[in-house]
Amino acid sequence: MKSPTTEFQTFTLHVNGVERSVAIEARVSLLDALRDHLGLPGTKKGCDQGACGACTVLVDGERINSCLALAIQYQGREIITIEGLEQAGHLDPMQLAFIDEDGFQCGYCTPGQICSAVGMLDELRSGMPSAVTKNGVDSIELTEAELRERMSGNLCRCGAYVGIRDAIQQVYGAMKP
């Protein structure tokens, strides 16, 4: 596939279960494609340089920073944004827990926090270690140290971390066998 420099590219992105066509330049980030071209402004632009995590979305179930992703690279991948977490009108348990535990103040980092937390719990379930995981353990417990380390890619300048932590622990506690 070749794309001349100045032309808009027409391609398809699979977002929140729907095939969406976009006509954009190759330099457009996935973040900007979602917000400005697909009418999905839930994903937020904070630093635009991969430092704050406000732009976190799920791609094939894994959390990434959409600001450092070129949209054109993500054809054929399954992208889930904050708008796509609810199912049949019911909020995702993580969304409900953030409301329940007051996991925000201004709310700007919240979509990134929630998408990141959903991806993080999947990583934990799959046995992904973190920098604080002891070697040789079979199942990883979400201790305070694990939670802090695993969520360090999402900043909250209001400092709502206590509520964010409690929300994630609530969902984790409910999913444990």
Added chain:
Amino acid sequence: MNNFTYTTATDARSALKLLSESPDRNAARFLAGGTNMVDLMREGIEQPQSLVDITRLPLAEVEELPDGGVRIGAMVRNSHLAAHRFIRTKYLLLSQAILMGASAQLRNMATTGGNLMQRTRCYYFYDRAAACNKRVPGSGCDAIEGFNRIHAILGTSPRCIATHPSDMCVALAALDASVNVLGPSGERRVAFADFHRLPGETPEVDTNLLPGELVTSIDLPALSSGLPSAYRKVRDRASYAFALVSVAAALTVKEGVISDVRLALGGVAHKPWRARVAEQSLRGSAPTPENFMKAAAAELEPAIPRRDNAFKIELAKRTIALVLSELSADDGGPR
């Protein structure tokens, strides 16, 4: 960000071909996870006219080799490599180093090959209003007389005191990795120590890759099973920060004598710094705190401090001694 031509390669040879067919080969780049390249493009530091997307190359496997070593495909993502059971079991320091770098989101995007190709996070390199020989050759270095707390103390030149930002690469340096590359004239293998460069007269050149060459995989030689190894990173906050100083080490003690030691430092030089002087001093000696400190002091002897980074010399010595002390007390069992 300037616009560019975007193409997708399906195998390594087609990637090379697409790169060579770019109108201006000097302005053509491979694009992998994008965590560094897209950032540099947005800042105007990189202004490629052509990008060849290599994320779909079939180089995403971690393969055990017949000699007990392992081959890591260049497109294996950092998170997958860190979690890989064989890596976790045999090369714990590599897994630890990766997990101490960046954030979970970035590790899910970043690739093994891309990690090697990362550019420095020197503030002056990123600031287009500043003088930087790495960004604009011959323009000078504002870091040398500037705010240089994060900068290099070993192997610097009057032209550049930038550091290499990678944690993973420090572990690879300690592990005697080799880098397999494919270029216009075929395949070759580069010892990890020869992959990255010291700044010298040409700080704009980060690696010894030749024009048009692509990293395809990294090989790690076999390590004796259960060899105690560790990665220790010292930074300004507990997570998600670049190293001020880091230490990758593996240590074998037999009958009270150090029979094998691997030691590499991060955050102190333009490349991952293999501490061969310290290794030499330690081999055959007793694993005592005094010997660890003596070896560390010998390694740091040629260090050149700048206004704000003299603390790194003492920090590096103490971190080396601490990690080696912990390893010598380790029975090699699970930690």
